[in-house]
Amino acid sequence: MRIAARGLTAGRGGVPVLSGMDFAVAPGRALILRGPNGAGKTTLLRTIAGLQPPMAGTVEPDRDAVAYGGHADGMKGQLTVAENLSFWAGLHRTGGIGAALDAFALAPLEDRLAQHLSAGQRRRLGLARMMVTGRPVWCLDEPTVSLDAANTARFAAMVRRHLEGGGTAVLATHIDLGLDAETLDVARHRAVFGDAARAAGAPA
Amino acid sequence: MIRLVTRDLALAVRAGGGFGLGLAFFLVVTVLVPFGVGPEAAILGPIAPGILWIGALLACLLSLDRVFALDREDGALDLLATAPLPMEGIALAKAAAHWLSTGLPLSLAAAPLGVLLSLPWPGHLWLALSLLMGTPALSLIGTFGAALTVGLRRGGPLLSLLVLPLYVPTLVFGADVARRGAAGLDPATPLALLGAVTLGCLAGLPFAAAAALRVSIR
Numbered sequence: 167m168r169i170a171a172r173g174l175t176a177g178r179g180g181v182p183v184l185s186g187m188d189f190a191v192a193p194g195r196a197l198i199l200r201g202p203n204g205a206g207k208t209t210l211l212r213t214i215a216g217l218q219p220p221m222a223g224t225v226e227p228d229r230d231a232v233a234y235g236g237h238a239d240g241m242k243g244q245l246t247v248a249e250n251l252s253f254w255a256g257l258h259r260t261g262g263i264g265a266a267l268d269a270f271a272l273a274p275l276e277d278r279l280a281q282h283l284s285a286g287q288r289r290r291l292g293l294a295r296m297m298v299t300g301r302p303v304w305c306l307d308e309p310t311v312s313l314d315a316a317n318t319a320r321f322a323a324m325v326r327r328h329l330e331g332g333g334t335a336v337l338a339t340h341i342d343l344g345l346d347a348e349t350l351d352v353a354r355h356r357a358v359f360g361d362a363a364r365a366a367g368a369p370a
Numbered sequence: 371m372i373r374l375v376t377r378d379l380a381l382a383v384r385a386g387g388g389f390g391l392g393l394a395f396f397l398v399v400t401v402l403v404p405f406g407v408g409p410e411a412a413i414l415g416p417i418a419p420g421i422l423w424i425g426a427l428l429a430c431l432l433s434l435d436r437v438f439a440l441d442r443e444d445g446a447l448d449l450l451a452t453a454p455l456p457m458e459g460i461a462l463a464k465a466a467a468h469w470l471s472t473g474l475p476l477s478l479a480a481a482p483l484g485v486l487l488s489l490p491w492p493g494h495l496w497l498a499l500s501l502l503m504g505t506p507a508l509s510l511i512g513t514f515g516a517a518l519t520v521g522l523r524r525g526g527p528l529l530s531l532l533v534l535p536l537y538v539p540t541l542v543f544g545a546d547v548a549r550r551g552a553a554g555l556d557p558a559t560p561l562a563l564l565g566a567v568t569l570g571c572l573a574g575l576p577f578a579a580a581a582a583l584r585v586s587i588r
Contacts, residue, residue, distance in 0.1 A: 178588070215452055218588040234452045238445025244384040245377070256373045257453045295449075 167193060167231055167302040169214065169334050173223035175357065176206065176213040182221055182357035183209045189350060191334050193302075196325065196347035199338040205352045207338035208236070211305045214336060233301035237308060239292025243281030247272055247291055250280055255298035266297035269324045270317065285312040293321055296328075304328060304335040310343075318343070371455060371463045378467035388436060392429040392472045393479055399425040400483045411488035418487035419497060419548030426476045426501055427537055430508045433472055434533065435526040437464050437516040438583070447520070451587055457580035465506075465513040465576070473505030489552055496551025500564060504544035507568040510575045511536045517579040521586035539567050 174187040183206035191197045199207045212218050216229025241250045251263040267273045270290035275283065280291060289312050296304055304325070310318050322343040325335055329346065337343075382389045403421050407413055441447040450460055480501050481494040489497065515533035519525030543564035550557040 212448075217448055217451060229452065230454060232452060234448060236445050236448055238443075238448075240441075240444055240446035240449040242377075242381060242444070242446070244381055249380075253373060253377050254449070254453075257450075257455060259454070299453075 167227050167332070167334055169197070169303060169336065170226045171214075171223065172225075174213070174220050174225055175222035176209045176218075177221045177357065178209050178218070184352055184355045185222070185357035187223070187355050189348075191336070191348070193332045193334055194329050194346075196329060196335040196337060196345050198343075198345070198347045198349045199336065199352055200340070200349055201352040205356065207352055208307050210352060211236075211307050211336060211338060214303075215305045227303060231301055232303045232305055233296050233299035235292060235296055235304070235306045235309060237311075239288060239295070241280045241288060241291050241295075243279065246277050246279055247283070248276045250291060251294060251298055254295050258299045258301075260298050260300040263294075263298055266294040269297055270294045270320055286314060286317065289313055290317055290320075293324070297324065302333045304333065304337075306335065306337045306339075308338055308340075310339060310341055371459045374450070374455070374460065374463040375467045375470070378464065379471055382467070382471040388433055389471055392432050393475050395432055396425050396429040396476055396479060397483065399428065400486055403487060414488045415490055415552070416549075418484060418489040419493060419552055420545045421487060422480055422484060422489070422497060423501070423504075423541055423545040423548065426480060426505065427508060427541060429476055430472055430505065430512065431530055431533065433468065434512040434516050435519075435529055437468055437513055438520040439516070439525070442520050442587075447583075447587060451583070457583050458576045461513055461517060461579035461583065462576040464516075465509045465579075468513060469506050469509035473501070473509050477501035477505055489548075491552075492554065493548055493552025496557055497548040500544045500547035500551075500557075500561070503561070503564050503568055504540045507540045507571040508537060510568075510571040511540075514575045514579040514582065517582040517586070520583065540564065543567060 169191040171187050171189050175182050175185040177183045199210060201207055213220050214225055215232045215234035248263065251266055255263050267276060270293060272290060272294055275287060280288065283291065293309055310321060313321060322345065325345060328335060404414060438447060441450065477498055481498040484494045484497055512533050515529050518532065519529045522528065543560045546560040547557045547564060550560065
């Protein structure tokens with residue numbers, strides 16, 4: 167599914183962070199967001215995922231097509247790996263969790279409580295959740311944090327399969343995943359507001 | 371929605387979920403009252419319905435700050451918000467799970483605990499009935515309060531201050547049902563009003579809680 171933003175201004179807490187964003191991502195392609203810390207990558211991802219409304223402009227597709235994966239993975243420590251995934255699969259009314267377990271070699275950990283997983287294992291579980299959502303658009307925020315090289319490769323393979331199936335993905339990441347992707351440097355779209363805007367004579 | 375309810379119930383029952391906390395608190399409060407006011411049945415009997423209702427209400431309050439806060443901390447709230455479930459459905463499911471893990475066990479425990487406070491006989495049944503009808507309203511109001519304060523650090527005390535005044539109608543009618551029942555009077559009028567409060571909460575508050583949630587996850 168195509169992702170398109172027109173004249174998009176995204177902000178948090180009523181303060182614009184990014185403005186004048188225009189981009190489109192064709193089906194089967196990915197968009198990599200780059201920029202220094204605090205540049206607004208997370209804000210843009212949350213806006214695309216529909217967690218916060220755009221301050222101006224429009225963004226496609228509808229939020230019902232987007233699966234979001236943030237810094238926190240939302241997995242419950244008192245539930246097992248399989249229970250966590252089954253819950254999200256059930257909520258999204260998709261089929262089994264087998265493919266998602268296989269994608270990150272989680273099958274041996276299936277009956278382990280999520281609170282007993284290491285940080286990297288938890289991250290794998292959180293990323294495996296993306297597969298059970300069955301959504302065509304993935305928004306992922308720093309997905310490879312605490313993953314080792316082998317699992318980063320597994321993640322890249324998962325995203326590649328998703329793209330081959332006609333999906334799209336927007337990823338904020340600092341490492342090269344070897345994906346067929348455009349790169350967007352969000353620092354160039356930084357919104358000007360407050361004193362800086364008045365100094366430049368632009369409307370805040 | 372049912373999946374969310376069953377997940378929350380599973381989380382409540384497993385270690386660290388705080389399932390028995392409200393019940394234990396209710397038991398302790400009830401046991402403490404005779405120590406405070408003396409063991410005479412003539413004194414305890416008339417105040418028992420009110421004490422038991424206040425005890426149940428405070429026990430309900432105990433687990434409210436977990437309703438959304440835990441899901442927000444570990445990021446699950448963002449994921450739920452993007453799931454194919456309307457925010458109103460999330461609020462309703464959370465209230466239902468809270469009632470099943472708190473209100474329902476409290477209602478069932480209240481009648482036996484009435485014995486400890488020398489509640490006159492038919493009062494036990496009316497007390498259990500009034501709690502069964504009234505505690506859903508407590509969970510719904512509490513879920514609304516939890517949705518309002520989920521974005522705040524240490525929102526728990528503020529949550530209590532917000533929610534307790536809203537509990538007044540339920541407490542007034544609920545305790546009156548039990549009191550009239552215990553005294554052998556006709557409790558139909560307060561019972562109808564108690565039901566009306568609960569139904570009103572059910573009709574309106576999931577929408578209010580959903581609106582509050584949408585603002586706080588932004």
